[in-house]
Amino acid sequence: MQDPRLRLLAAAFLSLAAFASTAGAVATLVWWLFFTPRTKALPRPGVLLSLVAMIAATALLSAWGGGPGLSYLIRMTALLLLATWVYAETAEGEVLGVAVWALGNRVGFEIGLIAEMGLTDLAVIRQEIEQMRVAMALKGIRPGVRSIVPLAVTLIVTQIRRADEIARLLMVRGYTIGGRICPRFEADPRDVLASIMAVIPVLLSTLPLRDVFILVG
Amino acid sequence: MRVDLEDLVFSRGSFTLRGSGTFGAGVHLVSGPVGSGKSTLALLLAELLRPGTGAVRRHDVLSALLLLQFPEHHITCPTVAEEVRSWGLAPDDVLLRADLLRRGDDDPFHLSRGELRRLTLACAVMRNPDLLMLDEPFSSLDCVAKREACRMIEGRGAGITIIFSHERAVLPRVDAVWEMEDGALTARGSVPDAIPSWRHAPPYLAYALREGARPENIRLSDAREALCRTRG
Numbered sequence: 001m002q003d004p005r006l007r008l009l010a011a012a013f014l015s016l017a018a019f020a021s022t023a024g025a026v027a028t029l030v031w032w033l034f035f036t037p038r039t040k041a042l043p044r045p046g047v048l049l050s051l052v053a054m055i056a057a058t059a060l061l062s063a064w065g066g067g068p069g070l071s072y073l074i075r076m077t078a079l080l081l082l083a084t085w086v087y088a089e090t091a092e093g094e095v096l097g098v099a100v101w102a103l104g105n106r107v108g109f110e111i112g113l114i115a116e117m118g119l120t121d122l123a124v125i126r127q128e129i130e131q132m133r134v135a136m137a138l139k140g141i142r143p144g145v146r147s148i149v150p151l152a153v154t155l156i157v158t159q160i161r162r163a164d165e166i167a168r169l170l171m172v173r174g175y176t177i178g179g180r181i182c183p184r185f186e187a188d189p190r191d192v193l194a195s196i197m198a199v200i201p202v203l204l205s206t207l208p209l210r211d212v213f214i215l216v217g
Numbered sequence: 218m219r220v221d222l223e224d225l226v227f228s229r230g231s232f233t234l235r236g237s238g239t240f241g242a243g244v245h246l247v248s249g250p251v252g253s254g255k256s257t258l259a260l261l262l263a264e265l266l267r268p269g270t271g272a273v274r275r276h277d278v279l280s281a282l283l284l285l286q287f288p289e290h291h292i293t294c295p296t297v298a299e300e301v302r303s304w305g306l307a308p309d310d311v312l313l314r315a316d317l318l319r320r321g322d323d324d325p326f327h328l329s330r331g332e333l334r335r336l337t338l339a340c341a342v343m344r345n346p347d348l349l350m351l352d353e354p355f356s357s358l359d360c361v362a363k364r365e366a367c368r369m370i371e372g373r374g375a376g377i378t379i380i381f382s383h384e385r386a387v388l389p390r391v392d393a394v395w396e397m398e399d400g401a402l403t404a405r406g407s408v409p410d411a412i413p414s415w416r417h418a419p420p421y422l423a424y425a426l427r428e429g430a431r432p433e434n435i436r437l438s439d440a441r442e443a444l445c446r447t448r449g
Contacts, residue, residue, distance in 0.1 A: 131290045132293055134265060134285075134290070135285075135290060135291045135292070135293050136293055137265075138263075138282060138283055138285075138291070139291075139293070139303055139304050139305070140305070141293070141303060147293070150293060150294045150295060150299065150303075151293060153295045154292060154293060154294065154295055157295065157324065157326060158326065161326055
């Protein structure tokens with residue numbers, strides 16, 4: 001989807017549907033199959049598999065405890081695929097543009113800037129994890145449970161320092177509140193179709209389907 | 218003990234690195250301007266990158282270590298002492314050598330880049346691997362610290378030490394000089410024979426050569442001694 005406004009709107013609808021019910025999650029997965037580049041938008045197999053493994057482990061625990069493990073697995077997998085698609089498709093500055101378009105140059109700019117920083121940091125964190133993996137390999141440390149805690153602490157400290165540095169940089173450049181940008185968006189006719197179709201999972205997850213079928217019958 | 222580069226080719230975008238040659242025991246200096254491909258070669262030698270064609274072959278090298286260009290990339294622990302322990306070393310010895318005594322409980326990110334460079338360099342040298350690769354070991358260091366770094370490198374008894382650096386002021390005694398330019402690695406040969414053909418030689422060496430002196434090695438003191446000999 002080219003238009004970030006429609007992309008984010010569709011993502012919001014589909015997230016709501018996938019979170020609300022299993023039927024909504026299944027419909028979201030079907031939408032994902034039809035309207036996204038599918039595997040091209042996925043992260044590296046190692047990253048994806050570790051995320052799926054975490055979801056599967058939680059689902060197993062839930063099912064073991066008598067909870068809705070399978071439903072959790074389907075809903076969270078749908079949300080994960082949706083998130084990876086939106087992350088892969090979103091270009092730098094698009095979220096800021098959408099926020100300013102929706103909420104104006106003051107509140108919208110603030111929210112958009114925070115969201116942009118968050119997205120940028122995801123890439124930075126990924127890079128830092130890779131650097132730490134190299135550093136551990138050079139030191140001859142095998143990744144394991146014992147190394148997770150110091151690594152996590154170092155990563156958190158690094159992120160806090162980075163946030164502090166960015167705040168100082170904004171201050172030095174005279175940033176106070178809000179900003180002025182004129183976002184431009186390019187829409188594709190298929191974007192509109194995909195956005196309309198994204199409403200279906202929401203309807204499936206919110207409407208009492210049994211009643212609808214009774215009416216039809 | 219040696220490392221062979223066999224028709225190594227590595228490409229990334231429009232940049233292509235090519236190199237062949239053998240790094241034997243001793244200290245090797247790979248010099249060249251910023252962006253010429255020195256760090257990429259270091260990563261290839263450390264087997265952190267895979268060449269497109271050709272190979273890096275290690276012979277009788279049981280342990281290898283690369284000191285990364287940015288010392289903060291080595292940090293994996295929340296305190297300086299723990300960081301030293303993560304290298305498998307005793308903190309007291311390393312902190313003494315890095316001139317960082319009483320900093321053991323500090324956050325490594327609170328050290329300046331120069332202090333961090335001293336720390337990682339001391340760790341790398343004291344680990345004493347068969348193959349030690351140092352990517353820009355003198356960057357962020359003041360002159361005193363650079364000289365101390367040179368002493369550490371010269372103090373390594375055996376093994377292969379490869380220094381990748383654009384440094385042209387404070388250098389250690391080396392056994393061979395290599396040059397990297399636009400991704401092409403060229404062996405200049407053993408020192409002192411390699412010095413006259415070294416294109417990126419430090420200004421003091423170039424001056425000594427112009428004056429007809431023949432320095433024994435690449436340090437400033439070598440150039441000075443050679444000039445003194447020439448001038449009586």
